[in-house]
Structures are given as C-alpha cells and as structure tokens.
Amino acid sequence: MADSHLSPLTSLEGRDPYGAYEDYRESGPVIWDESMQAWLVASYDLCRFVMEREDLFPPKNPNNPTFVKVRGGPRNVVIRQGDEHRATHILLLRLLSPKVSNQYREKYIREVVGGVIERFVNKGHAELGWDFAHALVIRSFLAVCGLDWRDDALAQKVYDLHMPIVAWIEGGAKGEGEAAMAAADEIRDFIMPIIEARKEGAGDDLISRMWREGPEIIRDFTAEDVYANVRELFLAGTDTTAIAIANAVYRLVKDADTRQALIEGGPDKIATFVEEVLRLYGAVQFRFRSARTDQELGGRHIRAGDTVIVINAAANRDPARFACPAHLDLNRQRARQHLAFNAGPRTCVGAALARVELIEAVTQILERTRNLRFDPAGEPPAFGNLLLRSHEPLNVLFDQA
Structure with a gap:
C-alpha cells in the first residue's frame, strides 16, 4: 500500500520540501504516506476539490476537550460544523472584509508598522523575523482589538501565553496539554473582562463590532462567541501572517532586482509580489481532512475515516495550473488563484487583513531602507519546520532611505 520510493512527509522537516512535493505530484497525485498514516494530495485540482467538498472530506480536528478549550471553546469557527459554522464564517468574513481591513490599515496598521520600524531603523541592522514580522503582527492585532499596541509588556504577555498553545497544537495535540490548558485559562481571565x-x-474595534453585528447572524449570540472567535483569529492569524511577512522580507533581501522593480512599479506590483510570495512559500504547508465515506480520489481507493492531507504548498507550484511555477512573476495574471488561504467553506476569514498587513510591511521596508542585505556575521536563514515554514532568522544590514 505504501508509496515507499518517495520521501516520507515527516522526513522533510527542516529541509526544502519542494523537490519531494514534485515527486508526490508526479507519482500520484494521491499517495499513501506511512509516516503520517495518511493520503497525501499534491495536485492543484484535487487539493481544491477536497477543500471545497466538505461533505466528502470534513476537517480532521483532534476530538478531545483540551483541543476545544485551548481554541476558545465550542463556539469557535474552527470547531463548529454545518449551519453553525457557516453563520460564524459569514460573520468573520464580514468583520474582516477587504473594505474593513483597508480601514484598519489606514487607522491602525500603517502606524503600527511604522512604529515597529522606528525601533531598529537607526541601527543599520536587525533580525527582521522577530524584530519586524512577528512584532508588527502581534501589535497590529492588539490595535485592531482596541488595545494599546505600544505596550511592550502587553505584547509580550499575549505572545508568551499563546506559545504553549501553538506548541501543543503543532505537536499533534497529544497528551493532556497541561501547559496549553493553563495558558488558555490565563488568556480567558485576561480577555473576558x-x-x-x-x-x-459602541466602538469601531473588532471586539465592539463583533458584539454589534454578531447577533444579526449567529443565533443565541453571547460573550462566548466573541471570546472563542477573537481567540481563534489571534491563534490562527498571527503566526501565519508573521511567517508570510518573513518570507516576503527574505525574498526582498535575496533579490535586489525584485526590490528595484517594486520600487519602480508601486502598489500594483507590490500587491502581485505579495500574492506570489504566498503562492511560492505560503505559511501553512498542508491541511488535514478525513474521508466521510469510502470513495475514489485520484485513482486511489480512500476508506471512510482515512486521513487525507492536502498539500497546498505543492498545489501552488503545480505546472498544470501555474506557468513557470517556481518563478516569482510580477506580471502573473490571476495571481490570487493560489491556495495559501485555503478554499471552499473553510477559506481563511483573515485573508484580507493578512494581505493588508503584508502589503504595508513590504511598502514601508522598501520606503525606509536601502541596500538591504544579509548580515555575513549573522546566522543565515533556513526554510525550517514542517507544517508552518518561514525563512528565519533574517539577520540583515541596510542603509536608511
């Protein structure tokens, strides 16, 4: 049953995965992976099919109380199913629509990005993973929620409390998750008041707007809906957006020609650059689904209950969908057709906000620095990890613009 001539998915941790992804696609496009005890899907069309057909391939979430609690409770959009999920998904898409996200950019995010850059721009050097990408995303979310993004202690507290939860989930949500549970309790005590x-x-922050608009869409709307989904937006949106920004910065540092093309091309080219970075590197490499019934997929017989892993990062470099798929193309047509934000009923509700954060981050780095280059004395970047991948650390030197 196993496709034993192919590299196991787990063996790709800390390695560049794209050669193996190409092997999966050419051998499959659906293959059995013994290391994950799962079917791997690597083509664009089939990845999109699996994600869009939630009736056939529902999300595979750990079925335990700890997982539900650390994600904010049963009213979380990730946990909910059927009509309840659809209503919550609609609400969050409305609260973070492109129009609203651009308003947040003008009111909060532009100032946050500028404030973060001010902390290192006079030094001529920085580590742009933590000093920039992660810092601006955490502080942007605080600002959007109507909290003081300049408060260093608050930003550090929020980050520190989420780390045990992220670590437990990324580790497979195994065991009792004592540290994750304790962190979830502390987060609740902090945010519920x-x-x-x-x-x-009454306000225009995300929490106030959720109270104002939630009862129109979600039946029996309570503080638990607000809490669960604010928690989810932070948990799902901060690390992934920071990773995407780090990957964008990596490409800016690596490729002087692209930097110059973006400076000359302005906002339209920057927007395409962001989409191409999301397509080429993504943030979440793959997602888990479960087969609801026995069925055929890509010529393989999938049994009810089997785990199916859609490798969106492989789909985003499928030559059947994208010309010159490994090439960053600032003139690519329909650049948003990638799967970095998933597809179907579980499409990322924070995609528009992530895009404006990425665009603002790239715009201001280009405006505030010149001669951006890797620091030869610093640790070089690596495309690490397995599920969530970013090029870090980003030790750089630069001149002020």
Whole structure:
C-alpha cells in the first residue's frame, strides 16, 4: 500500500520540501504516506476539490476537550460544523472584509508598522523575523482589538501565553496539554473582562463590532462567541501572517532586482509580489481532512475515516495550473488563484487583513531602507519546520532611505 520510493512527509522537516512535493505530484497525485498514516494530495485540482467538498472530506480536528478549550471553546469557527459554522464564517468574513481591513490599515496598521520600524531603523541592522514580522503582527492585532499596541509588556504577555498553545497544537495535540490548558485559562481571565466591557458595541474595534453585528447572524449570540472567535483569529492569524511577512522580507533581501522593480512599479506590483510570495512559500504547508465515506480520489481507493492531507504548498507550484511555477512573476495574471488561504467553506476569514498587513510591511521596508542585505556575521536563514515554514532568522544590514 505504501508509496515507499518517495520521501516520507515527516522526513522533510527542516529541509526544502519542494523537490519531494514534485515527486508526490508526479507519482500520484494521491499517495499513501506511512509516516503520517495518511493520503497525501499534491495536485492543484484535487487539493481544491477536497477543500471545497466538505461533505466528502470534513476537517480532521483532534476530538478531545483540551483541543476545544485551548481554541476558545465550542463556539469557535474552527470547531463548529454545518449551519453553525457557516453563520460564524459569514460573520468573520464580514468583520474582516477587504473594505474593513483597508480601514484598519489606514487607522491602525500603517502606524503600527511604522512604529515597529522606528525601533531598529537607526541601527543599520536587525533580525527582521522577530524584530519586524512577528512584532508588527502581534501589535497590529492588539490595535485592531482596541488595545494599546505600544505596550511592550502587553505584547509580550499575549505572545508568551499563546506559545504553549501553538506548541501543543503543532505537536499533534497529544497528551493532556497541561501547559496549553493553563495558558488558555490565563488568556480567558485576561480577555473576558475586556469583552464584557465592550458589550454595548459602541466602538469601531473588532471586539465592539463583533458584539454589534454578531447577533444579526449567529443565533443565541453571547460573550462566548466573541471570546472563542477573537481567540481563534489571534491563534490562527498571527503566526501565519508573521511567517508570510518573513518570507516576503527574505525574498526582498535575496533579490535586489525584485526590490528595484517594486520600487519602480508601486502598489500594483507590490500587491502581485505579495500574492506570489504566498503562492511560492505560503505559511501553512498542508491541511488535514478525513474521508466521510469510502470513495475514489485520484485513482486511489480512500476508506471512510482515512486521513487525507492536502498539500497546498505543492498545489501552488503545480505546472498544470501555474506557468513557470517556481518563478516569482510580477506580471502573473490571476495571481490570487493560489491556495495559501485555503478554499471552499473553510477559506481563511483573515485573508484580507493578512494581505493588508503584508502589503504595508513590504511598502514601508522598501520606503525606509536601502541596500538591504544579509548580515555575513549573522546566522543565515533556513526554510525550517514542517507544517508552518518561514525563512528565519533574517539577520540583515541596510542603509536608511
């Protein structure tokens, strides 16, 4: 049954995965992976099919109380199913629509990005993974939620409390998850009073708007809906967006010609650059689904209950879909057709916000620095990890613009 001539998915941790992904696609496009005890899907068309057909391939979430608790409770958009999921998904898409996300860019994110850059721009050197990408995403989310993004202690606290949860989930959500549970309790104690204080829905921050618009869409809307989904937006959106920004910065540092083309081409080229970085490197490499019934997929017999892993990062370099798929093309047509934000009923609700954060980050780095280059004395970047991948560390030197 195993496709034993191919590299196991787990063996790709810390290695460039794209050669193996190409092997999967050419051998399959659906193959059995013994290391994951799962079917791997590597072609664009089949990855999109699996994600769009939730009736056939529902999400495979760990079925335990710890997983539900650390994600904010049963009213979380990731946990909910059927009509309840659809209603919550619609609400979050409305709250983070392109129009609203651009308003957040103008009101909060531009200032946050500039404030983060001010902390290192006079030094002529920085580590742009933590000093820039992660810092601006955490602080942007605080700002959007109506909290003080300049408060260093608050930003550090929020980050530190989420780390045990992220580590437990990325480790497969195994065991009791004591550290993750303790962190979830502390987060709840911290954020619930803020949520209750915004119940009148009078502000334009995300929490107030969720109170104001949620009851129109979600039946029996309560503070638990606000809490669960604010928690999910932070948990799912900060690390992934920071990773995408780090990958964009890596490409800017690596490729002086692209930097110059973006400076000359302006906002339209920067927007395409962001889409190409998302396609080429993504953030979440693959996603888990479960087969609801016995069925055929890509010429293989999938049994009910089998795990199916859609490798969106492989799909995004499928030559049947993208010409010169390994090439960053600032003139690529329909550049948004990648699967970095998933597809179907589980499409990322924070995609528009992530895009404006990426665009603002790239724009201001180009405006505020010149001669951006890797620091020969610093540790070089590596495309590490397995599920969430970014080029880090990003030790750079630069001149001020």
